[in-house]
Amino acid sequence: MMAKVTLRNLAAHKIRLVLTAVAVILGVAFVAGTLIFTDSMNRQFDDMFSRIGQSVAVSVRTTDEGGGGRPVPASVVESVKNVEGTENVVGNVTGFAGVLGRDGEMAGPPAEQGVPKLGVNWADDTGFTMTSGRAPRGPAEVALDAATARDAGFGVGDTVQVVTSGPVQRMTVVGLIDTGDLMGASVTAFDTATAQKLLLRPGYFTDLQMESAGPSESELRDRVAAVLPGGFEAITGEQLREETKSEVAQIMGFFRTFMLVFALISVFVGAFIIFNTFSMLVAQRTRELALLRAIGAARPQVTRAVLGEAVAVGVVGSTLGLAAGAGLALALQGVAGMDAALVFTPTPVIWSYAVGIVVTVVSAYFPARRAAKIPPVAAMRDDVALPQRSLRIRVALGSLLAAAGAALIAAGLAGSGNGAVALVGGGAFAVFIGVTMLAPLISVPVVTVLGAPFARLLGAPGRLARRNALRNPRRTAATAAALMIGLALITVVNVLGSTMRTSIEQQIENQFGADYLVQAAGGGISGASVGSDVPATLEKVPGVEDATAIYGGQATFGGEEVQYVAGDAAAVVQAGRLETVAGKAEFGSDGFLVGEGAAKERGWTVGAQVPIRFPDGKTATLRVAGIYAENDLVGGHVLDPRVYLAHTVKPQIGLVVVNAADAGAATTEAIEGALAAYPNLEVSDQAALKDRARGQVDSMVTALTTLLMMSVIIAAVGVVNTLALSVIERTREIGLLRAIGLGRRQLRRMIRVESIVIAVFGAVLGIGIGVAFGAALQNALSDQGLTVLSVPVVTLCVYVAVAAVIGGLAALWPAWRAGRMDVLKAISTE
Template sequence: MQLAVQLEAGIVGFVGATIGLVLGAALAVLLRAATAAVGVSLPEGGLVFAPRTIIVAYAVGIVVTAVAAFVPARKAATVPPIAAMRETFVLPARSLRSRGIAGGALALIGAALLVFGLAAATGKGAAAVVGVGAGLAFLGVATLSPLLARPVTRAIGSPLPALFGATGRLGRENAMRNPRRSASTASALMIGLALVSAFSVLGQSIKKSVTETVSNSLGADFYLTSTSFAQGFSADVARSLRGKPDIELVTGLRSDTVKINDKKKSVTAGDPAALPTLLALKTAAGDLRALGRGSILIDADTAKEQKLSVGQAVPVVFPDGPTTLRLVGTFDKSQVAGQYLISLDEFNQRFPTSTLDFFVLVKTEKNADLAQVRQEIDATVKPHPNVEVRDQSEFIRQQEKQVDQLLGFVYVLLALAVVIALFGIVNTLALSVIERTREIGLLRAVGMNRRQLRRMVRLEAVVIAVFGAVLGVAVGSFLGWALTIALKEQGINTFAYPTATIIAVVIVGGLLGVLAAIFPARRAAKMDILRAIATT
């Protein structure tokens, strides 16, 4: 019997993989259009359908289906032959105690790893530890979901009796009746919406961090960047702006790689007179304005880690050979400046072929007319079409737009997971309706009309879907917070919660419940009363 069920699962997986390949190719075309709609441009080219795609699709489809059928196949094999001949035989329900113990253990281990990873947020592999901990915590909550299903669905459905009377009460009770089924129905939706919530929290935190970084770590009024991030632009731009009316400070920024303590490090170079102000550097020790040929500035944390103090020689290996630079000052950690700063003169000597700026910062005089200065800057960069000029607000919006584009691409992909969850709810509700055929017939016999029956099934679906959405939002918000803390060293130093987005996610969960219930509700309403009652 077990072998027969496994073979059936393999055949279903093969057919599903074939259909999935065809639909996947069509979906790839739609995804290109969807990503373009959210502002993400993909490389031009035709649809690539490699042989590897076919192999992976069939391997995943067959293996996943076979693995998913393993437990049901074992259950089917344990049914006694004489018991199976009775139409009313039902497999005894297992206690949720072992599931609760396993889920609790996973959640506790995940929480412990999270705490350890976050406590060592500056250490190597901390983000990986946080990721593993978050994954285990997520699995723990998913395992505990049947235990949470009844109390949570009762709370979610509590307004239904007052709003819809007996129909609302029945819808709520049906959602509470079988915690395992409610949890399994909501689990796919929970996973999809948890990922959406996590990325929403992370994206909002990134945008907030960008705003605060620009406001607190940059002292410029105008920012000049290349239209192509991979390419710089002529240093003549910065030189042409120096000495212009109403412009106080100008510096171009360049960056390249050196070796310090046998490790590759990135050094940033700029005008020593302008760097402290335009990068909003705060002096920790020494004199930041003493930067010049043969000297270097290091952020205070890095200097402490390497046991360096002001006045010491720092061995640095440039492409043209090793040398030593004198440490003339340390500064508080800056998300923009990096760890090491040298002067443009030093940079030009050490990297003679690297002559392009990747960034130019401009600060105006105190009472300067910003609009007039902007016109002057635009006129100066006109011979350089690959240079873009932005003021501070425009620069912030541009950085936020990049984050939104990335999130838009992620949301498009996660929408697929939500669609899959929708099909899962439809299938489970349809099976539930079939299992309750006699019950539905009796409800019709005692006076429930078709409209009330459809409403009952819809309300049950909404309660289950909102349960999945609430659980997903709770888990996703926690994961988003953990990721934000873990990525602090990468510049995400502010936690921001997207309340409006999270509320929208819960509402979308409820709407998905309404959509998922359309087919099962219509099927239930069309049942013949007498045949339904006669079903055993």
């Protein structure tokens, strides 16, 4: 019998349950879309790895010790070729290379997106397929990956401008390559000699690969390792493939975790809506449920009936969410530039239904329990209502959770590592739950204040709207809580973004002392560097006093692998406005400079002898010549460029600092003109550096805010649902109001104002929590560059206004429906 009751109730409340299912659909879509997309990408990479490198038996590369990056000289290639059992020994050359489109811009995704632009030497066993044309031969020929060529409008026979670290090279496209879709990366292939000249150094390779003429991979690896000089290692092809797969799996794992965090936020917000909806449905059906109890239905049967409705909503929402997730995965593939077919595994299906059904049932459990507790005698009363518990227990528990959460956050911010992150996350979750439990208490004074202007300006509709919002604090709080969570997280992101912008601008003002900075677009992200002849070119520009190359390297200092910069000491001191706190800012014959923090951490003082191992496998002992105050732009270690060049086969200029007699518009234009042959280089003064930093931070904030907007959309659905159910619940009351003279417009205005007040209450509460969390994070991260707390007041005020608009829009359908009610029928409603 109870199954029939469940089905009848589902049929009777279709619209309400559909609105509830929307919350499930959106949350599940995020989960399913993320899982389907990552599964599809993993399958695509597995297919690609099955084609690339399968014939490789052994690979020779630099060891990780000393920072890596040591190229393999041709002499090692000859030694390996003489090892018994080796076959088809191939030297690979890789580096940065791209092509200019017909519009003069770099073809392919912008460097800031982190998508690599690879330059390689073409070999028959690259794993890539030549789809048309032939392999490049000679210094004037190049092959492009088919996707980049298609996007840029190039084909075989076209002349293109190729960009590497040096001046632009004009070359002829002789072939198009199918790369297997390397995450949108563009590939430019040269013959080996040209690749060595442009990307590395003549006579050197990035690594070696070979096939086996009979021996097993492990046996051949041991034979090859026996002839290798120090600083190189031989690994089996299986190890190489597994390492590559592991690296990709790690990246995909991070992406999956990142996206699932936002999915779970959406699901968490949706749980509030589901709870609120079922609470209202149970409250409206109190007499009906009491009648069921009166005719013999047991408490467990009533509970199961309500939970049965929840299961049905969860199943429908999960099914539609899974379908929507497939569409989201397709959209993500489009953004990533992939056109492979989607892969459907059991994982997203299982998790979609698990998340959708479990969250729905858990959210509906407490309303279902309350429904079962309705006494049968309640069916004989006209004013029957569900009993409301006292707020005392709720306030006590909410206060305890909020205090415990704050303590966990404080402990996490004081610590470090993954454990600290877990503490902060757990504390934030506890604070959210605590504030949500306290929200009914908070809502009374806040809603009273927020509703006051409407009461004064709109008269009776405004006063009625405020009273309606205050009538049931629990419902108002539950409706606002969903919006609170989304806006709290968005506020944290915006506060941290504003803090990052302000802190970076202050760092640039305090720590950038040069007139101009010249660097490759995308910097280290793209793998590009500044050409070795750029400093000399710049020094010839009228008005330029000096142009100093600053190199970037990696080495092991006293047993710890670190990043360092190398450049003329006086130029680095001026460009970074370094403040010397001990010793002198001079290298001398065997010195280097170190930041105050690094010196304290390692116990170094002026004069300390530090062994440094470089990527070429050699070790040098250098003296701490000077210690400077912390400087985020320069970093913690500065070496003499002569030391860097002595241990580097292919020097990489990270940037060039330029000082001019008059850093005006004329000089800027002259510098840019001199670098016309280097289209990948950017010229920046202090203002341009600030603009670029702001742009990068704004892009990050926009991306995160967009992802978090899903939770706000779900919250808006919750407002619609609550108002729609509230209108049904107050049918008789609305009829009486209309009967005593309240017009349709006034009625609709009343409902809209009620919705706006609830939405603004959620926004104010969420923004307040977000600002507090943002301030706490800034304080904890102040030693990592976030030195100035900046609250984007204007942006947050805009969010409050947006919340008001969301509230107004959410009320359109419920208000329209209320205005269409027949007065007599409404009054006669029981």
